[in-house]
Amino acid sequence: MGRYVVRRLLQVIPVVIGVTFIIFCLVFALPGDPIQALAGDKRADPNIAAILRAHYHLNEPLYQQYWHYISGVFTGDLGETYNGRAISDIVAERFPVTLKLGLTAFAIEAVIGILAGIMSALKKGKFLDNVVLVATLLLISIPVFVLGSVLQLELGVNLKATPVAGIDKGWPQSYILPAIVLASTSMAYIARLVRTSLTESIRADYVRTAIAKGLPRRRVIGLHAMRNSLIPVVTFLGFDLGALMGGAIITERVFNMPGIGGQLAQSVYLRERPIVVGLVTLLVLIYLAANLVVDLMYAVLDPRIRYE
Amino acid sequence: MRGAKSAKWVAIAAVVALGATACGGGGDSGSGGGKSNGIVSMEIGEPQNSLVPTNTYETEGGQVINALFTGLTKLDGNNKVVNAMAQSIETKDNKVWTIKLKPGYTFHNGEKVTAQSFIDAWNYGANQTNAQQTNPLFSHIQGYKDLNPGEGKKPKTDKMSGLKAIDDNTLQVTLDGPFSAFPSQLSFTAFVPVPKAFFKDPKGFGEAPIGNGPFMMKGKVKHNQEIDTVKYDKYPDASKIEVKGVDFKIYSNLDTAYKDLVAGNLDIDINVPTSGLPTYKKDLPGRTIDEADSAVGYIGFPIKYNKAFQNADLRKSISMAIDRKTIAEKVFVGARTPADDYISPIIDGYRKGACGEACTYNPSKAKELYKQAGGLPGNSLEIGYNADGGHKEWVEAVANQLQQNLGIKVTAKPFEQFQAILNDLDAKKYQGAFRMAWSMDYPDMEDYLRPVFSKDAIANGSNYSGYVNEEFEKLLVKGDQAPTHEEAVKIYQQADDVLLKDLPYIPVYFYTLNAGFSENIKSMTVAGHQVLWDTVKLG
Numbered sequence: 001m002g003r004y005v006v007r008r009l010l011q012v013i014p015v016v017i018g019v020t021f022i023i024f025c026l027v028f029a030l031p032g033d034p035i036q037a038l039a040g041d042k043r044a045d046p047n048i049a050a051i052l053r054a055h056y057h058l059n060e061p062l063y064q065q066y067w068h069y070i071s072g073v074f075t076g077d078l079g080e081t082y083n084g085r086a087i088s089d090i091v092a093e094r095f096p097v098t099l100k101l102g103l104t105a106f107a108i109e110a111v112i113g114i115l116a117g118i119m120s121a122l123k124k125g126k127f128l129d130n131v132v133l134v135a136t137l138l139l140i141s142i143p144v145f146v147l148g149s150v151l152q153l154e155l156g157v158n159l160k161a162t163p164v165a166g167i168d169k170g171w172p173q174s175y176i177l178p179a180i181v182l183a184s185t186s187m188a189y190i191a192r193l194v195r196t197s198l199t200e201s202i203r204a205d206y207v208r209t210a211i212a213k214g215l216p217r218r219r220v221i222g223l224h225a226m227r228n229s230l231i232p233v234v235t236f237l238g239f240d241l242g243a244l245m246g247g248a249i250i251t252e253r254v255f256n257m258p259g260i261g262g263q264l265a266q267s268v269y270l271r272e273r274p275i276v277v278g279l280v281t282l283l284v285l286i287y288l289a290a291n292l293v294v295d296l297m298y299a300v301l302d303p304r305i306r307y308e
Numbered sequence: 309m310r311g312a313k314s315a316k317w318v319a320i321a322a323v324v325a326l327g328a329t330a331c332g333g334g335g336d337s338g339s340g341g342g343k344s345n346g347i348v349s350m351e352i353g354e355p356q357n358s359l360v361p362t363n364t365y366e367t368e369g370g371q372v373i374n375a376l377f378t379g380l381t382k383l384d385g386n387n388k389v390v391n392a393m394a395q396s397i398e399t400k401d402n403k404v405w406t407i408k409l410k411p412g413y414t415f416h417n418g419e420k421v422t423a424q425s426f427i428d429a430w431n432y433g434a435n436q437t438n439a440q441q442t443n444p445l446f447s448h449i450q451g452y453k454d455l456n457p458g459e460g461k462k463p464k465t466d467k468m469s470g471l472k473a474i475d476d477n478t479l480q481v482t483l484d485g486p487f488s489a490f491p492s493q494l495s496f497t498a499f500v501p502v503p504k505a506f507f508k509d510p511k512g513f514g515e516a517p518i519g520n521g522p523f524m525m526k527g528k529v530k531h532n533q534e535i536d537t538v539k540y541d542k543y544p545d546a547s548k549i550e551v552k553g554v555d556f557k558i559y560s561n562l563d564t565a566y567k568d569l570v571a572g573n574l575d576i577d578i579n580v581p582t583s584g585l586p587t588y589k590k591d592l593p594g595r596t597i598d599e600a601d602s603a604v605g606y607i608g609f610p611i612k613y614n615k616a617f618q619n620a621d622l623r624k625s626i627s628m629a630i631d632r633k634t635i636a637e638k639v640f641v642g643a644r645t646p647a648d649d650y651i652s653p654i655i656d657g658y659r660k661g662a663c664g665e666a667c668t669y670n671p672s673k674a675k676e677l678y679k680q681a682g683g684l685p686g687n688s689l690e691i692g693y694n695a696d697g698g699h700k701e702w703v704e705a706v707a708n709q710l711q712q713n714l715g716i717k718v719t720a721k722p723f724e725q726f727q728a729i730l731n732d733l734d735a736k737k738y739q740g741a742f743r744m745a746w747s748m749d750y751p752d753m754e755d756y757l758r759p760v761f762s763k764d765a766i767a768n769g770s771n772y773s774g775y776v777n778e779e780f781e782k783l784l785v786k787g788d789q790a791p792t793h794e795e796a797v798k799i800y801q802q803a804d805d806v807l808l809k810d811l812p813y814i815p816v817y818f819y820t821l822n823a824g825f826s827e828n829i830k831s832m833t834v835a836g837h838q839v840l841w842d843t844v845k846l847g
Binding site for chain 1 (some may be wrong): 439565772
């Protein structure tokens with residue numbers, strides 16, 4: 001197990017180098033000019049623009065620019081944005097917001113999704129099951145920004161039950177509603193996933209044997225059946241953790257939360273190459289870590305899976 | 309398999325990055341307001357650069373600089389330029405200006421504001437080494453060229469020869485040539501003074517500016533969240549200001565800010581979004597402002613590159629085929645008014661209806677004129693717009709109108725960013741018409757003429773049509789030399805007339821300012837897109 005983990009961690013290094021280069025090329029290939037983007041609709045002063053371009057090596061060929069960037073990264077300097085802010089500061093400012101929002105959403109979707117799925121599976125075909133099916137169908141079909149805007153208007157503006165936007169009320173007040181909105185789609189997926197795989201497990205031979213042996217029903221479902229049913233759910237959750245960290249662009253925008261997603265969108269728009277590369281690399285690392293945890297969880301859930 | 313796994317992650321990373329590029333905008337934050345302790349909150353967007361006055365060339369950062377600093381002149385409630393920190397501004401020839409300062413102004417760290425505070429700030433702003441965004445605004449001052457030898461060269465000096473402190477309270481500015489709009493230009497936030505502390509650590513200063521204005525920073529800038537200020541008690545006019553502090557709350561999304569305003573969590577929002585316009589006067593009864601703003605929207609033509617557009621009558625026919633009233637009232641839900649001059653209505657010298665027949669909707673005459681002028685090649689026209697700024701609807705509406713009224717094929721061509729249009733124009737890859745807008749830097753007619761239509765502005769300004777007219781150039785120079793502001797206005801109006809005859813751009817609409825405020829505020833005035841803090845009366 002230990003050797004497996006080390007091997008997996010070593011794989012991260014080439015992946016990161018490859019990813020940074022690919023993202024660098026992608027942003028490099030976008031048309032537009034970051035220095036002009038700073039000036040908006042008015043033409044940037046040609047002289048000042050030339051000075052800034054020279055300062056940020058923007059006139060040099062791609063490989064040289066990449067070299068400037070990556071040699072900075074290896075000395076612990078993530079570089080600065082074209083308006084002179086250290087990228088490490090920006091990440092330090094925004095990452096906690098995304099982390100709180102993402103983990104809150106993650107907890108909501110895991111707990112509520114799994115519980116709803118279990119209830120649904122146990123009461124298959126009954127009223128409760130149908131409620132869960134209809135509710136999840138609705139959640140999956142409503143676009144996130146619609147759900148977000150409607151809840152914001154009703155709960156925030158009309159009922160004044162939650163903050164309308166921003167994070168100054170801190171965790172949990174400012175984060176609960178955005179997290180629910182962010183979690184909504186995945187929550188519905190998880191509920192359906194649990195329902196399907198648990199239904200299958202319940203019908204399996206080993207469950208019938210356990211019940212015949214007279215084990216209490218709670219133990220049969222909770223331990224024997226659930227352990228097998230959770231494998232697809234854990235896979236989905238692991239993937240979704242990465243998605244939550246990088247994909248909250250819409251939710252962050254509706255609720256005006258200064259997280260990574262919004263920064264990434266903004267930076268791509270402004271052609272801020274160093275920060276896009278930095279943020280995406282960070283997200284890739286999160287994905288890789290989540291993926292490793294998922295793979296290790298398999299072994300915990302199913303003793304037949306071994307990594308040696 | 310392991311190699312395949314890495315490839316999978318790279319692919320996913322690429323998908324993530326591409327997914328991120330598919331969505332525009334950014335996400336920032338706001339916070340609670342609606343307090344009755346005299347602190348008011350106001351909506352802004354994240355400032356583009358750090359809050360160094362000479363590096364702030366856009367309205368969002370400008371709002372904050374305006375609260376933290378006081379310059380020599382300012383706008384009053386009627387958009388007239390009046391003295392702020394200046395006791396008097398005198399000149400005999402519009403070239404050498406003697407400015408006396410009002411005593412009693414100090415920076416928030418206690419340092420006295422002197423003539424030298426201005427000189428140091430301007431020298432810093434004009435020096436290319438510091439690459440400040442507002443650098444070109446200092447170009448009228450004698451010695452500006454010494455500080456800007458060009459990229460790759462080092463300036464030999466760090467002082468402009470035209471700036472002299474006669475004594476602590478007297479500043480003498482010598483310009484390169486006569487420039488009658490200078491006092492007006494001084495109202496722009498780039499011309500405020502900075503304390504000595506700034507030069508020790510410009511970067512740190514940008515996170516917690518020390519100004520000489522009515523409000524001072526409370527802590528540092530909280531990026532994408534808020535910038536909090538409190539009233540500075542030693543400000544000479546402190547007694548005239550009721551507001552005890554301003555919390556600038558940063559939003560990336562105007563719709564969200566508007567919801568916060570209606571919910572009572574935000575006190576001032578001078579950017580009511582299109583989604584709020586139909587209802588905002590009902591949502592905020594008696595607490596709205598609907599007034600002319602400084603910006604003008606045009607349709608421009610690459611006259612220099614494309615012969616087809618070189619006939620002024622043809623441009624006039626296109627102008628007459630645009631139904632400005634429908635655009636302003638229907639497409640923009642009243643957030644614009646039909647343009648009838650190149651000059652914004654808030655500027656001294658604007659003339660109602662100056663554009664006359666050329667800006668009056670007359671489809672039948674337009675069609676006739678279009679035929680007389682020889683039409684466009686292939687009877688087809690493209691209008692480029694940047695898809696990132698909410699221009700799609702109105703440009704498509706204009707395209708439809710032209711198509712119907714002139715009987716030609718008109719297509720609205722989206723570009724991802726405004727810069728992409730300019731690049732394609734420069735590279736002659738794009739030959740069509742394009743949307744354009746101009747918002748003022750300082751409230752003077754000259755600022756609507758020279759930066760957009762002069763020969764110099766082709767390389768250094770926003771003259772994207774490549775329009776050149778010698779008579780227009782002469783009149784600009786003559787206006788610069790006019791002995792009084794009134795006479796300058798008269799001459800600039802003649803220059804404006806030249807444009808109205810030539811129509812290098814077609815003026816389409818004037819922007820309006822749609823603002824709302826909360827019940828914590830009784831009344832307030834906005835001028836030149838900035839809140840006049842001494843007019844804000846608390847409820």
